[in-house]
Amino acid sequence: MTFGIVRRRPGELPRELTGFIGRAPELTQLAAALDTQRCVTVVGPGGVGKTRLALRALAGRTTGADVPVRLVELSPLRDPGLLPHTLAACLDLPEQSGRPQLDVVLDHLREKPALIVLDTCEHLVDACAELVDVLLRETDGVRVLATSRQPLDVPGEHTFPLSPLGVSDAGGEAVSLFEQRAAAVVPGFEVTDASREAVVRLCRRLDGMPLAIELATVRLRAVPLNQLIDRLENRFRLLTGGRRTSLPRHQTLRTTIDWSYDLCDAREQRLWGRLSVFGDVFDLAAAEEVCGFGELGSDEVLEVLIDLVDKSVVQRVDEVGPGTGAAGATRYRLLDTLREYGAEKLAASGEETAARDRHLVRYVKAADEFDRHFIDDDQLPRCQALRREHPDIRLALEYALGHGDREQKGAGLAGALWGYWQITGLLTEGRYWQQKAAAAFPGATPERAWALIVGGYIKTFQGDPAGAVPDIEEGIAIADRLGESLIRARGWLYLHCAHTFACDFDRAERAAVTAHERLAALGDLVGLVCLDVQAGYQYHLSGQDDLALERSGQGLARLGAGSKECWLRGFVHTIVGLSHYSKGDPGASEAALKEALPLKAALGDVIGCGYAVEIMAWAAARDGRHRRAAWLFGGSDALWQSTGGELLSGAPVSVENHRMAAEATRADLGGDVYEQLWQLGATAPREALFDAALTGVDELVLEAAELPGQRRAGSGESLTRREHEVARLAADGLSNREIAERLFISRRTVDAHMERVLSKLGISSRSRIAVKLATAGTGE
Numbered sequence: 001m002t003f004g005i006v007r008r009r010p011g012e013l014p015r016e017l018t019g020f021i022g023r024a025p026e027l028t029q030l031a032a033a034l035d036t037q038r039c040v041t042v043v044g045p046g047g048v049g050k051t052r053l054a055l056r057a058l059a060g061r062t063t064g065a066d067v068p069v070r071l072v073e074l075s076p077l078r079d080p081g082l083l084p085h086t087l088a089a090c091l092d093l094p095e096q097s098g099r100p101q102l103d104v105v106l107d108h109l110r111e112k113p114a115l116i117v118l119d120t121c122e123h124l125v126d127a128c129a130e131l132v133d134v135l136l137r138e139t140d141g142v143r144v145l146a147t148s149r150q151p152l153d154v155p156g157e158h159t160f161p162l163s164p165l166g167v168s169d170a171g172g173e174a175v176s177l178f179e180q181r182a183a184a185v186v187p188g189f190e191v192t193d194a195s196r197e198a199v200v201r202l203c204r205r206l207d208g209m210p211l212a213i214e215l216a217t218v219r220l221r222a223v224p225l226n227q228l229i230d231r232l233e234n235r236f237r238l239l240t241g242g243r244r245t246s247l248p249r250h251q252t253l254r255t256t257i258d259w260s261y262d263l264c265d266a267r268e269q270r271l272w273g274r275l276s277v278f279g280d281v282f283d284l285a286a287a288e289e290v291c292g293f294g295e296l297g298s299d300e301v302l303e304v305l306i307d308l309v310d311k312s313v314v315q316r317v318d319e320v321g322p323g324t325g326a327a328g329a330t331r332y333r334l335l336d337t338l339r340e341y342g343a344e345k346l347a348a349s350g351e352e353t354a355a356r357d358r359h360l361v362r363y364v365k366a367a368d369e370f371d372r373h374f375i376d377d378d379q380l381p382r383c384q385a386l387r388r389e390h391p392d393i394r395l396a397l398e399y400a401l402g403h404g405d406r407e408q409k410g411a412g413l414a415g416a417l418w419g420y421w422q423i424t425g426l427l428t429e430g431r432y433w434q435q436k437a438a439a440a441f442p443g444a445t446p447e448r449a450w451a452l453i454v455g456g457y458i459k460t461f462q463g464d465p466a467g468a469v470p471d472i473e474e475g476i477a478i479a480d481r482l483g484e485s486l487i488r489a490r491g492w493l494y495l496h497c498a499h500t501f502a503c504d505f506d507r508a509e510r511a512a513v514t515a516h517e518r519l520a521a522l523g524d525l526v527g528l529v530c531l532d533v534q535a536g537y538q539y540h541l542s543g544q545d546d547l548a549l550e551r552s553g554q555g556l557a558r559l560g561a562g563s564k565e566c567w568l569r570g571f572v573h574t575i576v577g578l579s580h581y582s583k584g585d586p587g588a589s590e591a592a593l594k595e596a597l598p599l600k601a602a603l604g605d606v607i608g609c610g611y612a613v614e615i616m617a618w619a620a621a622r623d624g625r626h627r628r629a630a631w632l633f634g635g636s637d638a639l640w641q642s643t644g645g646e647l648l649s650g651a652p653v654s655v656e657n658h659r660m661a662a663e664a665t666r667a668d669l670g671g672d673v674y675e676q677l678w679q680l681g682a683t684a685p686r687e688a689l690f691d692a693a694l695t696g697v698d699e700l701v702l703e704a705a706e707l708p709g710q711r712r713a714g715s716g717e718s719l720t721r722r723e724h725e726v727a728r729l730a731a732d733g734l735s736n737r738e739i740a741e742r743l744f745i746s747r748r749t750v751d752a753h754m755e756r757v758l759s760k761l762g763i764s765s766r767s768r769i770a771v772k773l774a775t776a777g778t779g780e
Contacts (some may be wrong), residue, residue: 010089010090010092011070011071011072011089011090011091011092012071013055013058013059013069013071014055014071020052020056021165021173021176021177021180022165022166022173022176022177023049023053023056023165023173026053026162027053027056027057029160030042030053030054030057030160031057033158033160034057034115034143034145037143037156037158038136038142038143038144038156039132039136039143039144039146039152039154039156039157039158040143040144040145040146040157040158040159040160041121041145041146041147041148041151041152041157041158041159041160042054042145042146042147042148042160042162043148043149043150043151043159043160043161043162044149044161044162044163045149045209045253046149046211046253046336046337046340047209047210047211047212047253047335047337048162048163048164048209048210048211049162049165049210049211050147050148050162051119051120051147052210053162054117054119054145054147055071057145058115058117058145067113067114067115067141067143068112068114068115069114069115069117070090070091070114070115070116070117071090071117071119072086072087072090072116072117072118072119073119073120073280074086074118074119074120074121074123074124074128075119075120075123075279075280075336075339076279076280076391076392076394076395077124077279077391077394078123078279078394078395078398079394079398080124080126080127081127081432082394082429082432083124083127083128083131084100084101084102084105084131085101085426085428085429085432087105087116087131088101088104088105089426091105091108091109091114092642093105093108093642094425094426094427094604094605094606094607094642095425095426095427095428095429095430098428098459098462098463098464101428102131102134106134106135106138106139107641108642109135109139109141109142110138110139110140110719110720111641111720113139113140113141113142113143114142115142115143115144115145116135116142116143116144116145117144117145117146117147118131118132118144118145118146118147119146119147120147120148120336121146121147121148121152122148122149122150125148125150125152128146128148128152129152129153129154132144132146132152132154132157133154133155136154136155136156163208164207164208164209164210165177165203165208165209165210165213166208167200167203167204167208168200169200170196171191171196171199171200172200172203172208173208174203174204174206174208174210174213175191175196175199175200175203177210177213177214178191178199178202178203178213178216178217179191179199181213181214181217182217182220184217185217185218185220185221186220186221189220195225198225198226198229199225201229202216202225202228202229202232205229205232205233205236205252206232206252206256207252207253209252209253209256211253211256211335211337212252212253212256212257214312215256215257215259215260215311215312215313216228216232216256218260218310218311218312219263221310232256232259235255235258235259236255253337254341257337257338257341260311260313261341261345263311264307264308264311264313266295267295267296267300267304268304268307268308268311268313269345270295270296270349270351271287271291271296271301271304271305271308272308272313272334272338272341272342272345273342273343273345273346273349273351273355274290274291274296274342274346274351274355275287275291275308275314275332275334275339275342276334276339276340276341276342276343276345276346277290277343277346277352277355277356277359277395278290278333278334278359278392278395279391279392279394279395280333280391280392281317281331281332281333281388282331282332282333282389282392283330283331283332284301284302284305284330284332286362286389286392287301287305287332288301288302289358289362290355290358290359290362291355291358293354293358294351294354305332309332313334313338314332314333314334315332315333315334315335316330316331316332317330317331317332317333356399357406359392359395359396359399360396360399360400360406360409360410360413361409362396363389363392363393363396363413364396364409364412364413364416366385366386366389367386367393367412367413367416367417367420368412368416369382370382370383370386370416370417370419370420371416371417371418371419374419374526375525375526375529375559375563375565375568376565377563377564377565378564379423379564379565379566379567380564380566380602380603383420383423383424383603386417386420387424393413393417396410396413397410397413397414397433397436400413401414401433401436401437401440407437407440407441407447408447410436410437410440411437411440411441411447411450411451412447414430414433414434414436414437414451414454415434415437415447415450415451415454417430417433418430418454418457419567421454421458422458422461422567423566423567423603423604423605424603424604425604425605425606425607427458427461427462428462430454430455430458431455431458431459431462434451434452434454434455434458435451435455437450437451438451438452438455444478444481444482445478445482446478446479446482446484446487448475448478449474449475449476449478449479449482449484449487449491450475450487451475452471452472452474452475452478453471453472453475453476453479453487453490453491453494454494455471456468456469456470456471456472456475456494456495456498457472457494457497457498459471459498460494460497460498460501461501461607463501463649463650465497465498465499465500465501465502466498466502468494468498469495469498469499469502472491472494472495472498473491473495475487475491476488476491476492476495479491485518485521485522486522486524488518489515489518489519489521489522489524489527490519490524490527492511492514492515492518493515493519493527493530493531493534495511495515496508496511496512496515496531496534496535496538497534499511500534500537500538500541501649501651503541503542503651503652505538505541505542508538509538512531512534512535512538515527515531516528516531519531525558528558529555529558529559529568530568532551532552532554532555532558532572533552533555533568533571533572533575535551536548536549536551536552536555536572536575536576536579537571537575537578539551539579540575540578540579540582540653541651541653541654543582543653545578545579545580545582545583546579546583548575548576548578548579549576549579549580552572552575552576552579555568555572556569556572566599566600566602566603567599567603567605569595569599570596570599570600570603570605570608571596571608573592573593573595573596573599574592574593574596574600574608574611574612574615576592577589577590577592577593577596577612577615577619578615578654580592581615581618581619581622581657582653582657584622586618586619586620586622586623587619587623589615589618589619590616590619590620590696593612593615593616593619594693594694594696596608596611596612597609597612597613597616597690597693597694598690598694600612601686601690606639606642607639607640607649609639609686609690610636610639610640611648612693613632613635613636613639613689613690613693614632614633614636614640614648614658616632616693617629617630617632617633617636617661617662617665618657618658618661620632620698621661621662621664621665622661624668625698626664626665626668626669627669627673627677627698627699628697628698628699629661629665630665630666630669630673630674630677630678630681631677631678631680631681631684631692631700632681632693633661633662633665633678633681634677634678634679634680634681634682634683634684635681635682635684635689635693636681637678637682638681638682638683639686671740677700680700680702681700684700684702685702688700688702688703719757719760719761722743722753723753723756723757723760725743726739726743726750726753726754726757727757727761727769727773728773729742729743730754730757730766730769731769731770731773736750736751736754737750754766757769761773
């Protein structure tokens, strides 16, 4: 029997591909609990159907509910420290800010509440409990639905125990499930009056456990119903000493899995165990590479994998989404309970180390290939392929950096992914692994030098160039001492980047000269193109836009005509757009940004998209197209806020351009119209925003389904980011008019924000805002 789910983007609910049987009372009760409780945990043993029930209960809420639903699948996650990163990915929040990821998540959820589904919490129960406690305390509109084998035990939690399917003499839900699954194995199978008693007996023996029933029905392909029941009954009697007594439900399922395992041949058992090293889904190539060794060759893996799919041990997962191809891609996974069982068998077989080492080698090789071919035309699909296997990259890093004799491979893996962390926006996680790699090599080693340099590079992009410089300089010094020429050259490249972002142009120029000498001597084309991009930005920030255009053109020339590389070309076109704007040519500026935005959008580079949309707004304002400029400003601001980063990375010349263009737009339109259009852009779906920006329209027109809903403000809510800005300025003594001018919003909007600030802080006078904010900061 083959069945599975279709995987979509992180956070989206999967589509059911097998029928859902019964559970009507449970669905009604769970729906009612979700309407009245902020935290509901569906609790029950493995294999009882907790995830299926939760997803079915939510299926009808994704369009009708007042908040979006975001699914966080935790079964591939092992490191509790990465839980906030996983949630951020499901909320589509990039890790491009240097702030703690949990703070970024909380800021987002205060502005845009969601129903968070934490699926499979039991192996991370403490970390999940801490996260849920913070979400409930620090936000007002967020709700949580968790599935776990044990409660989270947090204040306000409502536990929802889930029992197995019911079995009665007449049948019941367990019998209906058996009939449905059996019909998938034996076409035309039906439970008749003659067979009903036998099926009821079997389902009772399996305690109505859905997974146990699934595994049992598969055997109908090989043996008739009566023999199936007799063989399973005999197995249970062996465990109970011949007595017709019941086993605990967890033991019932375990016995059924044991029985399924014993009915597999030696090759199937071996592959079952080896597949448990994968964190989530895997494809055939990965299975062959990792699991094909010893007595099970890689050329045998496909045949055995198909057998495990037929036995319902392995699920087929039909993926859709970026990078999967027009027709999608077939991948596979083990259910959590069966993966745990396989891991036990793998450990007992003595093959665990070999399988995990092969798993590690696979991802080291993939990262090295990505690094070596970084600017090739297939950069985007290679990056998307790595992104799909991110759970396994995490597992490989955790395994290697936790075992002393494999730490060198772990540091190499983390370092080779320097471009992956940048392109995907996983900067905070990238820094996390660089810090682990540096800690694993405290002495003067190439591993430490590279980890410090890459970590510093990431720090620069997260808005901390001053903090990046000491790390990079230490890495360069180590590389000098060891004669590691490539690490040293890249160190000077990243040092130039840090000085550029800090607007320390003299030091940047000196670093650029050294970097160019060393990169050119090594023939490091990737490094040279990166230097062209960085130098172009340096020249723009320092007011030398002709040089910026010249250096940008040099970077494109190095990549070659017709290059399909995305990341660096997107940066180059952005710098060209900035420079043309500064030279007074808004048409050329917008043309360049229309080249940059699709590249950055394809990569999911939110900050890159923010730059492109922002500069398009400047160009529109300078061209007198102020209605277009207003909604572009709103869209840009929403993109920047989603990153948790500083507007335009805090570059003074860019911030001043923003101020002047926004002020001119507001003056032309009037405060009310400006605010209305700004809000339209700020709340528009990204795809609609980007489409309108690229087509050059002056009016942003959204379909009914894309129109944003209105959120209600109420007493006791946390301040949103904008409300906190208003409160801080009011605490500094600014009037509502002055705040409106400072933030480029209407006076009426500030009045509304101030009313909500006073309500949320529980005060009646703005004179008490400063005291209230200060006491809130101390926890009084």
